[in-house]
Amino acid sequence: MAMPLHQFFTSTDYLLSLPMIMLALFGMGVLIIDLLLPPEWKRANAWTALVGLVFSAIAVYKVQIADRIAEAHGQAGSFVGFGGSLVADRFAIYFYYLFLAGAAIAILMSVKYLEIEREQHGEFYALVLFSVIGMMCMASGYDIVLLFVGLELMALSTYVLVGFLRRDQRSNEAALKYLLLGAFSSGIFAYGLSLFYGLAGSTNLGQIALTLEQHFLANPKDPVAILALLTTATGLLFKIAAVPFHQWAPDAYEGAPTSITGYMSVAVKAAGWALLLRIFLYMLYPLRPIYLPMIIFVSLATLTAGNLAALTQSNLKRLLAYSSIAHVGYMLLGLVAGNTNNASSTGIKGIMVYLLVYTFMNLGAFAVITSLRRRDIIGDEIDDIAGLMFKAPTEAILMLVFLLSLAGIPPLAGFWGKYFIFLSLIESGHYALATVAVLYAVLGLYYYMRIANAMFMRRAETAEPVSLSPGLRLALAITALGTVIIGIFPEVFLRAAAWSLSVPQASAVAGLLK
Amino acid sequence: MPANYVPIFIFIAIIAVALPVTLLAAKLIRPDNPQKTKAMPYECGVDPIGDARARYTVRFYIIAILFVVFDVETIFLFPWAVQYKALGLFGLAEMLVFLAILIVGYVWVWKKGALEWI
Numbered sequence: 001m002a003m004p005l006h007q008f009f010t011s012t013d014y015l016l017s018l019p020m021i022m023l024a025l026f027g028m029g030v031l032i033i034d035l036l037l038p039p040e041w042k043r044a045n046a047w048t049a050l051v052g053l054v055f056s057a058i059a060v061y062k063v064q065i066a067d068r069i070a071e072a073h074g075q076a077g078s079f080v081g082f083g084g085s086l087v088a089d090r091f092a093i094y095f096y097y098l099f100l101a102g103a104a105i106a107i108l109m110s111v112k113y114l115e116i117e118r119e120q121h122g123e124f125y126a127l128v129l130f131s132v133i134g135m136m137c138m139a140s141g142y143d144i145v146l147l148f149v150g151l152e153l154m155a156l157s158t159y160v161l162v163g164f165l166r167r168d169q170r171s172n173e174a175a176l177k178y179l180l181l182g183a184f185s186s187g188i189f190a191y192g193l194s195l196f197y198g199l200a201g202s203t204n205l206g207q208i209a210l211t212l213e214q215h216f217l218a219n220p221k222d223p224v225a226i227l228a229l230l231t232t233a234t235g236l237l238f239k240i241a242a243v244p245f246h247q248w249a250p251d252a253y254e255g256a257p258t259s260i261t262g263y264m265s266v267a268v269k270a271a272g273w274a275l276l277l278r279i280f281l282y283m284l285y286p287l288r289p290i291y292l293p294m295i296i297f298v299s300l301a302t303l304t305a306g307n308l309a310a311l312t313q314s315n316l317k318r319l320l321a322y323s324s325i326a327h328v329g330y331m332l333l334g335l336v337a338g339n340t341n342n343a344s345s346t347g348i349k350g351i352m353v354y355l356l357v358y359t360f361m362n363l364g365a366f367a368v369i370t371s372l373r374r375r376d377i378i379g380d381e382i383d384d385i386a387g388l389m390f391k392a393p394t395e396a397i398l399m400l401v402f403l404l405s406l407a408g409i410p411p412l413a414g415f416w417g418k419y420f421i422f423l424s425l426i427e428s429g430h431y432a433l434a435t436v437a438v439l440y441a442v443l444g445l446y447y448y449m450r451i452a453n454a455m456f457m458r459r460a461e462t463a464e465p466v467s468l469s470p471g472l473r474l475a476l477a478i479t480a481l482g483t484v485i486i487g488i489f490p491e492v493f494l495r496a497a498a499w500s501l502s503v504p505q506a507s508a509v510a511g512l513l514k
Numbered sequence: 515m516p517a518n519y520v521p522i523f524i525f526i527a528i529i530a531v532a533l534p535v536t537l538l539a540a541k542l543i544r545p546d547n548p549q550k551t552k553a554m555p556y557e558c559g560v561d562p563i564g565d566a567r568a569r570y571t572v573r574f575y576i577i578a579i580l581f582v583v584f585d586v587e588t589i590f591l592f593p594w595a596v597q598y599k600a601l602g603l604f605g606l607a608e609m610l611v612f613l614a615i616l617i618v619g620y621v622w623v624w625k626k627g628a629l630e631w632i
Contacts, residue, residue, distance in 0.1 A: 009604065028618040035625045 015066060016081040016088045016140070018059035019096060020133045026052025027129035034122025042120040046111045046471070049125035053104045056132070060096045063088050084204055085143035092140035094352065094500030095274045098359055099135045102267030103128050105363045105475050109259040109370050112469030116373055117165055117257065124164060128263070131157035135271035139278070144193045144203045147275060151189070151239070155182050158268055162256040174255025181238070181248040189235020195228035196283070205283040213286040220289075229287050233294065236279065239272035242332060243301040246325050250309075253321035258373060258380065261317055262366030265324045266359040273331065273355055280335065281348065296336050296433065302329035303440045310447045316369050317380045319447060320362070323406060326444060327358060330421050333437055337424035346427055350420030352497040357413035357486055361405040364479030368399040371468055385451060387460030395466065396455045398480050403448040405483045408441050413486035416494070576628050587616055 030048050037044060067079065067090065079088045107128060114120045130153065137150025159182065163175025197203055200211035215225065234245065241249040253261045284291065306326030313319035331354050337347030371392075372379030379385075389396040405414035418441060425434035468476070486493050594601060594609050601608075623629060 024615075028615065031622050032618060035622065 010081070012079060013081040013086075015063060016079055016086055018062065019056045020136050022056040022059050023052055023129045023133045023136075026055065027126045027133070030122050030126040030129065034126075037122070042122065043111050043115070045122040045125045046107055049107055049129055050104060052129055053100050053107075053132075057097070057100050060093060060100070063096075064093050067093070080142070082146075084206075085146045086137075086140050087142040088140050090500045090502060091277075092136075092274075094496065095139035095270065096136055098270050098355060099132050099139070099267050102263060102270065102359050102363065103132050105359075105367075105478060106259050106263035106267070108471040108475040108478075109262060109363075109367050110257070111471040113257065113259050113370050113373055113472075116375065117168075119165055119257075124161065127157045127161050131161070131268070135267065135274070138271045139274035141278070142205050142282070144197065144205065144208075147278065148186075148190060148193060151275060152186060154268065154271055155186065158260075158264060161260045162252055162264070164257055164260065168255070170255040171257065172255075174252045178248055178252040185235050185238030185245070188231050188238070192228050192230070192232030192235060195224060195231065199225060199228065205278070209283045209286060212284070216286045225287065226290060229284065229291055230294075232279065232284070233291060236272070236276045237298060240269055240276060240328050241325055242298050242328050243305040243325065244298075246302070246305065249325060250318050250321040253324075254315060254317045254380075258317065258366060258370045261321075262363045262370070265320065265362050265366070269324070269328070270355045270359065273351065277335075277348065277351065281338070292336065295332055299329050299332035299336060300433075300436065302326070302332060303437065304329075307440050307443045307447075310444075313447070314382050315380055316382060316385060316451065319382070319451070320365060320369075323444065323447065324362065326440065327354070327406075329440075330354065330418060330437060333430075333433060334421045334424055336433065337421075337428040337430060345424065346420060347424035348501060349494075349497050350417065350424050352500055353420050353494060354417030356493060356497065357405070357417045357483070360479045360482030360486065361402045361412075361414055364402040364476065364483060365399065365406065367472055367475045367479060368395055368402070371395065371466055371472055374464055374466070377462065377464060382451060382454050383461050386454045386458040388455040388466070391460060392466045392468075395468070395476070398476055399455060400452050401480060401483060403452055405487065407445045407448045409445075411484075411487050413483045413490075415487060416490045573631065580623065580628065583616075583619070 026048060029052070030045050033048060034042070034045055063079065067088075070079075080086070081088065107125060110124065111120075114124060134150045134152070134154030134157065137146055138154065141147035141150055159175055159179045162178050163171050165171035196208050196212075199215060200208040202208060202211070212225065215222065238245040238248075253264065256264065280291070303326060306322050306324075306329055310319055310322035310326060313322060331351045334347040334351040334354070337350075338345045369380060369385075372384050377384065385399075388399065401412065405412035408414045408418040418437075422434050422437060425431075425437065590612065591609065594605055598605065
């Protein structure tokens with residue numbers, strides 16, 4: 001019996017998948033156009049990719065408008081598509097914008113850099129677009145299968161991007177390490193998900209959560225549930241590079257093309273967080289008494305290892321890799337403070353704000369490091385940034401702004417991320433954890449200021465001037481404006497973060513179970 | 515509920531006993547007449563030369579990967595072809611989208627020269 005088309009693919013399905021469809025079309029377009037372009041025109045691919053990101057952002061905006069209209073009609077619920085496996089709620093929309101912004105800034109940073117590396121290929125931009133599709137699936141998936149497919153799409157694209165500098169041995173080594181450890185962690189993650197499927201008999205997050213709730217009430221010490229929780233959490237913590245699953249991060253960050261290092265530390269990490277929050281807040285909340293001590297331990301270990309290892313690094317990319325591990329530690333503390341099944345608590349809001357400000361300040365810092373790459377100079381050691389003040393004062397001052405923001409100094413964006421995390425810890429009564437976190441924030445200031453010290457107090461090692469390409473200039477302007485504006489006028493952005501969590505998850509779950 | 519896992523442990527126990535017993539019984543019953551030729555790997559009547567783990571050209575990997583891609587394509591097409599009537603217009607549209615994506619990849623691979631041997 002023939003079923004009509006609109007039953008399989010409704011107009012809601014179309015609306016919800018439009019951002020991803022746009023990216024897929026433009027990604028494939030870049031691949032085909034690249035074949036027709038003469039070598040000197042290869043940078044046109046970057047513009048095609050940027051147009052694709054803009055179109056995708058417009059599609060996300062359409063979803064947002066539809067959400068607003070639904071709210072005006074009193075139907076404050078999430079949009080559910082594809083038979084309940086895709087949920088474009090405000091949480092997902094917030095992350096969509098974050099991924100698109102991160103990808104756009106990374107592409108702006110890449111154009112000139114790839115020319116210097118003599119690796120200007122269209123595939124680079126196509127892979128960035130494809131990875132964003134995967135991230136979007138990770139943020140909006142409400143079904144463990146879709147979440148896993150999204151994760152793999154993102155990860156596979158990123159493995160290739162990390163190894164994109166074919167002639168560079170470090171890049172190849174980084175890609176191989178990242179691939180092996182990434183595949184390993186994906187396997188553990190998939191194993192955990194399969195156990196949950198076995199327990200619940202459903203792949204839907206809401207359905208699994210309901211079963212877990214009843215199951216957990218009946219037998220609170222079920223070894224299978226605990227094994228499933230442990231393996232799933234291990235896979236997720238691998239992806240966000242939390243200690244003790246962080247060893248891949250410094251090597252992968254150091255070897256990858258600098259713009260991709262920036263991209264990995266913000267967009268890929270934000271996607272990992274989207275997945276982690278989706279699973280912990282929407283599926284695993286009945287198991288919170290079990291996972292809470294584990295998350296506390298991991299966050300303390302992450303803070304300690306990240307901050308202490310960053311102290312002694314002499315390579316800028318490695319230093320920022322360890323600092324990014326430390327930032328994950330702060331964000332995990334937000335998860336500790338976040339309430340049971342109340343997603344709109346201060347702790348979770350703090351994580352959302354943190355990811356937003358981190359996107360701008362960290363990409364800004366990587367944009368400055370990207371500009372240090374010149375002919376014959378790799379430019380990722382602290383010695384390479386020495387004396388930047390005397391060569392390019394504007395850049396040096398912008399770098400100082402980013403570094404202060406990363407350290408969390410008040411008038412800048414980074415302060416608000418840390419502020420909400422610490423506030424949530426105090427609100428939920430974790431005074432000891434809050435104290436430790438503040439002490440580590442002070443420690444963090446030391447290694448960020450080591451870079452500043454090199455820029456302002458030391459003489460340059462080479463006379464080679466630093467020049468900025470237009471794309472890099474634009475990327476620096478956007479990230480610097482973002483860092484300063486969020487710092488001084490945080491109101492709008494804090495409201496956006498609160499908005500992203502404002503739909504109670506119960507409405508999404510209730511709609512799905514019918 | 516540990517009680518639910520009891521069948522699995524029984525299963526493991528049976529395997530732990532049955533496997534050695536079968537192997538041992540087979541060893542005792544079967545005729546034993548080892549020869550050098552019997553132990554050799556099969557190579558179409560030619561004497562096998564050298565180590566099986568020789569290095570060979572990376573092009574084989576590309577061919578293998580391309581084979582897997584188009585193999586999976588066929589696997590996807592097959593159920594659709596069997597249920598063509600039931601899926602109707604939706605199935606056709608869906609498959610055209612799927613094929614369009616694959617054709618982009620195919621054109622890319624072709625133009626990149628991955629289908630040529632040298």
